Amino acid sequence: MTLLATGPYLTLIEADGVxxxxxxxxxxxxxxxxxxxxxxxxxNGREAxxxxxxxxLDASQRxxxxxxxxxxxxxxxxxxxxxxxxxxxxxxxxxxxxxxxTVFRIETDESIQSLGGTRLVIIDKAGTRYLIPDVASLDRExxxxxxxxx
Amino acid sequence: xxxxxxxxxxxARKNPCPVxxxxxxxxxxxxxxxxxxxxxxxxxxxxxxSLLTLPSDLRDPAQTLxxxxxxxxxxxxxxxxxxxxxxxxxxxxxxxxxxxxNQRLLHVEEGAFHDWRLQNLDELLLEEMGPTxxxxxxxxxxxxxxxxxxxxxxxxxxxxxGRFKEQRGLTAEGGDLGEDDDEELFSPEAVAEPKFAGKPLxxxxxxxxxxxxxxxxxxxxxxxxxxxxLLGPWLTMSLVDDVLIPLQSATxxxxxxxxxxxxxxxxxxxxxTWMLQWATTYVVARLAECVTSRMRRATYEHLQTLSLGYxxxxxxxxxxxxxxxxxxxxxLFISVNFIDFACDVLTIVFTAAVMFSINPVLxxxxxxxxxxxxxxxxxxxxxxxxGFAAASRAWSALNSVLTDTIPGVRVVKAFAQEQREIERFRxxxxxxxxxxxxxxxTWSFFEPTISFLTExxxxxxxxxxxxxxxxxxxxxxxxxxxxxYVTKFYSRLxxxxxxxxSAQRAAASAHRVFAILDVKPDMPSNKDTRKIGRLRGExxxxxxxxRHGTRQIIRGLDLxxxxxxxxxxxxxxxAGKTTLIxxxxxxxDVSEGSILVDGNDLREIDVIDYRxxxxxxxxxxxxxxxxxxxxxxxxxxxxxxxxxxxxxxAARAHEFILKLADGYxxxxxxxxxxxxxGERQRISIARALLVDPAILILDEATSxxxxxxxxxxxxxxxxxxxxxxxxxxxxxxGTLRKADRLVVLENGVISxxxxxxxxxxxxxxxxxxxxxxxxxxxx
Numbered sequence: 001m002t003l004l005a006t007g008p009y010l011t012l013i014e015a016d017g018v019x020x021x022x023x024x025x026x027x028x029x030x031x032x033x034x035x036x037x038x039x040x041x042x043x044n045g046r047e048a049x050x051x052x053x054x055x056x057l058d059a060s061q062r063x064x065x066x067x068x069x070x071x072x073x074x075x076x077x078x079x080x081x082x083x084x085x086x087x088x089x090x091x092x093x094x095x096x097x098x099x100x101x102t103v104f105r106i107e108t109d110e111s112i113q114s115l116g117g118t119r120l121v122i123i124d125k126a127g128t129r130y131l132i133p134d135v136a137s138l139d140r141e142x143x144x145x146x147x148x149x150x
Numbered sequence: 151x152x153x154x155x156x157x158x159x160x161x162a163r164k165n166p167c168p169v170x171x172x173x174x175x176x177x178x179x180x181x182x183x184x185x186x187x188x189x190x191x192x193x194x195x196x197x198x199x200s201l202l203t204l205p206s207d208l209r210d211p212a213q214t215l216x217x218x219x220x221x222x223x224x225x226x227x228x229x230x231x232x233x234x235x236x237x238x239x240x241x242x243x244x245x246x247x248x249x250x251x252n253q254r255l256l257h258v259e260e261g262a263f264h265d266w267r268l269q270n271l272d273e274l275l276l277e278e279m280g281p282t283x284x285x286x287x288x289x290x291x292x293x294x295x296x297x298x299x300x301x302x303x304x305x306x307x308x309x310x311x312g313r314f315k316e317q318r319g320l321t322a323e324g325g326d327l328g329e330d331d332d333e334e335l336f337s338p339e340a341v342a343e344p345k346f347a348g349k350p351l352x353x354x355x356x357x358x359x360x361x362x363x364x365x366x367x368x369x370x371x372x373x374x375x376x377x378x379x380l381l382g383p384w385l386t387m388s389l390v391d392d393v394l395i396p397l398q399s400a401t402x403x404x405x406x407x408x409x410x411x412x413x414x415x416x417x418x419x420x421x422x423t424w425m426l427q428w429a430t431t432y433v434v435a436r437l438a439e440c441v442t443s444r445m446r447r448a449t450y451e452h453l454q455t456l457s458l459g460y461x462x463x464x465x466x467x468x469x470x471x472x473x474x475x476x477x478x479x480x481x482l483f484i485s486v487n488f489i490d491f492a493c494d495v496l497t498i499v500f501t502a503a504v505m506f507s508i509n510p511v512l513x514x515x516x517x518x519x520x521x522x523x524x525x526x527x528x529x530x531x532x533x534x535x536x537g538f539a540a541a542s543r544a545w546s547a548l549n550s551v552l553t554d555t556i557p558g559v560r561v562v563k564a565f566a567q568e569q570r571e572i573e574r575f576r577x578x579x580x581x582x583x584x585x586x587x588x589x590x591x592t593w594s595f596f597e598p599t600i601s602f603l604t605e606x607x608x609x610x611x612x613x614x615x616x617x618x619x620x621x622x623x624x625x626x627x628x629x630x631x632x633x634x635y636v637t638k639f640y641s642r643l644x645x646x647x648x649x650x651x652s653a654q655r656a657a658a659s660a661h662r663v664f665a666i667l668d669v670k671p672d673m674p675s676n677k678d679t680r681k682i683g684r685l686r687g688e689x690x691x692x693x694x695x696x697r698h699g700t701r702q703i704i705r706g707l708d709l710x711x712x713x714x715x716x717x718x719x720x721x722x723x724x725a726g727k728t729t730l731i732x733x734x735x736x737x738x739d740v741s742e743g744s745i746l747v748d749g750n751d752l753r754e755i756d757v758i759d760y761r762x763x764x765x766x767x768x769x770x771x772x773x774x775x776x777x778x779x780x781x782x783x784x785x786x787x788x789x790x791x792x793x794x795x796x797x798x799x800a801a802r803a804h805e806f807i808l809k810l811a812d813g814y815x816x817x818x819x820x821x822x823x824x825x826x827x828g829e830r831q832r833i834s835i836a837r838a839l840l841v842d843p844a845i846l847i848l849d850e851a852t853s854x855x856x857x858x859x860x861x862x863x864x865x866x867x868x869x870x871x872x873x874x875x876x877x878x879x880x881x882x883x884g885t886l887r888k889a890d891r892l893v894v895l896e897n898g899v900i901s902x903x904x905x906x907x908x909x910x911x912x913x914x915x916x917x918x919x920x921x922x923x924x925x926x927x928x929x
Binding site for chain 2: 026027028029030031032033036037039041045046047050052113115121127129
């Protein structure tokens with residue numbers, strides 16, 4: 001199995017020579033287990049291959065795949081909650097993430113989802129996912145602000 | 151089997167009498183023991199016996215009738231079965247008794263007796279007519295007698311007809327049936343007589359037993375803090391007499407030191423009271439939380455053990471309201487009101503004691519209005535009791551409206567019935583308003599009245615006190631102390647009145663919660679059940695009958711399904727297909743006959759263990775709130791991600807899951823709102839696949855989706871049925887053609903079995919159904 005980068009896409013050549021063009025990587029468990037289970041799917045959403053453990057790939061392939069994933073990945077991790085304000089519909093969150101400070105709006109309480117334990121996912125109005133991997137590890141001030149909404 | 155169930159049924163009613171033979175060895179036997187009475191009694195008054203003791207005038211007819219019948223027996227004749235009837239031909243209540251002996255059929259009623267020799271009779275015909283039934287005694291084509299009875303007796307009637315047939319056959323050969331020992335008892339989910347009926351608050355005490363230490367601590371703290379709060383007035387009394395009065399009259403030397411002492415003492419008393427009350431409040435609130443949490447859990451755990459039958463009778467909103475609101479009321483009662491009450495009683499007793507010890511005359515004057523208050527409390531208590539129960543019920547009704555219309559909001563909008571639902575809500579809300587308003591009216595009168603009586607009591611103390619001071623029988627300090635005590639005393643009475651209200655509310659709530667806890671599971675969990683582990687998947691129905699309420703749904707069904715065989719169940723709606731599946735899942739127990747899996751009677755194997763062998767795919771797949779991965783792994787919480795993905799692949803769910811933003815981590819809502827019907831169905835198929843069931847049940851799994859989706863689901867199902875015993879209710883031809891054998895069910899019996907092709911040739915019910923299906927598909 002060989003991976004090639006062709007423009008924005010990946011190309012997969014299987015051991016028997018079958019080529020799969022225009023593939024993009026998709027994480028099966030983007031929130032609970034992003035480091036395992038990556039599928040390569042074609043334009044029509046058909047799965048060409050599914051990789052359980054990325055570390056089984058050799059270094060160059062891994063780099064290629066990681067780059068392709070990183071290009072698509074956008075799940076900011078919330079480091080600090082600066083303020084949560086009630087808006088006309090929902091709440092405005094002002095947070096500091098691993099990708100810098102931002103303000104986003106969530107619409108309903110259902111937009112804050114618990115993924116077992118203290119892992120939280122917050123889905124904003126636009127559908128962007130923000131992750132809090134462990135609520136308990138946030139600073140005291142952030143936790144207090146969060147507590148009022150979750 | 152039957153005998154065992156019978157004795158259980160009797161135990162369930164707390165009737166210790168075992169079924170006992172009442173054979174008439176001597177035809178003149180008239181002496182009747184209470185034991186043999188209880189046996190007939192079940193026939194006639196089965197329902198009432200379970201709940202209340204019968205008045206004697208209702209018991210006697212059945213007893214006299216049997217005595218009468220026994221007196222008519224000839225030597226060598228003995229009773230083999232009995233049936234009580236409860237209606238006459240014009241459908242008025244009227245007790246009668248049919249007695250089957252080894253020679254004759256006897257009929258006794260008040261002032262009448264008939265008998266027929268068995269060899270002259272042909273059969274007993276049962277005609278069901280909804281709430282009543284008729285039993286026709288046939289001689290050839292001619293009916294020689296008719297009986298009428300209420301549908302509640304149908305089970306006994308059927309058993310009796312069975313005995314009649316057997317006995318008639320035996321009589322023809324000159325033999326006898328055994329003793330009349332298998333009286334049928336049908337045990338519905340009976341409400342057991344609660345131990346403390348009518349004393350729900352006492353039962354609450356039982357719930358707090360594990361926290362006895364905490365309870366005692368709370369009580370001790372209450373006593374201490376109440377005592378501490380009484381120190382203040384005591385100190386005030388001495389302050390006035392020993393410091394202030396001498397200070398004013400200036401006849402003595404001013405003792406500044408003493409002022410400091412008293413001020414310090416007062417501060418100390420206040421601080422002590424403050425700390426003790428703090429501790430008391432927390433300890434008691436914690437206790438309340440423990441008790442109600444235990445109650446909520448116990449109720450929910452109990453709810454999970456109840457059968458589907460219970461849930462089909464109950465409104466979801468009502469159950470939610472009982473577990474949520476009612477336990478909350480109880481918590482409030484224990485934490486806030488109960489402790490207040492204890493404080494109040496203690497304060498009242500303490501203050502009264504203190505007052506009497508200081509000055510009995512003044513004390514008597516101060517406590518003058520007390521009897522009026524006591525009477526008033528009683529009066530209000532009675533009026534509030536009903537009010538709070540009504541309010542709880544009204545809340546349940548409101549919750550029911552919400553749980554009904556919010557999930558059904560699409561239907562509401564589609565039919566533009568918003569206004570009507572608003573109106574429905576308004577009506578129920580009005581009901582809450584009205585009941586609360588009624589309570590408030592009683593209430594609003596009560597509180598000011600108590601205040602008025604307090605003022606009145608004070609007035610009495612002032613006047614009597616003034617007179618006493620004037621006549622030098624008491625001092626100003628004592629009078630001041632008294633006024634403080636009386637104020638405390640009456641403010642406590644006022645608080646106590648509030649306790650009256652909350653105690654009534656809590657009692658009403660506790661009663662509603664205990665009503666759930668007192669429901670006995672209708673499938674008695676047999677103690678000596680076996681674990682069976684993995685099944686091969688052989689299912690055998692042996693003369694299975696099932697009756698739900700008064701309706702007989704399955705009427706004698708025999709079927710043997712080989713391991714790995716796929717059975718397609720077809721038949722018109724109402725034929726009993728879903729019931730049959732419910733029986734296989736053991737959601738209900740068969741009324742008669744038995745279902746064997748791998749040769750084990752279903753009732754004798756551990757139900758949880760058995761259900762691990764089952765996979766169920768329903769017409770309306772139910773997805774729980776959680777991620778897709780969690781939903782797929784519902785039946786096997788420890789499944790690895792690889793297993794989940796494999797199951798999803800086999801169920802053809804993998805690719806659409808890949809298209810979701812969060813893949814397998816996507817949340818699906820209360821009913822999986824974001825997914826289409828076909829997608830949800832495939833997730834539920836993956837769920838069934840993951841548990842790798844030996845027996846698979848498909849309840850119209852493909853009937854609610856379009857043809858394209860059906861093909862996808864069909865492909866998924868093909869994976870699923872491989873190597874498993876499958877019972878599929880189906881309307882789709884695709885599914886039916888795949889079945890190894892089709893079973894056509896009509897009116898609770900099997901009318902045809904065979905493959906698709908053989909049944910088509912047969913041109914019976916299936917051919918007819920099939921023609922209709924083809925017609926619909928082509929239309």
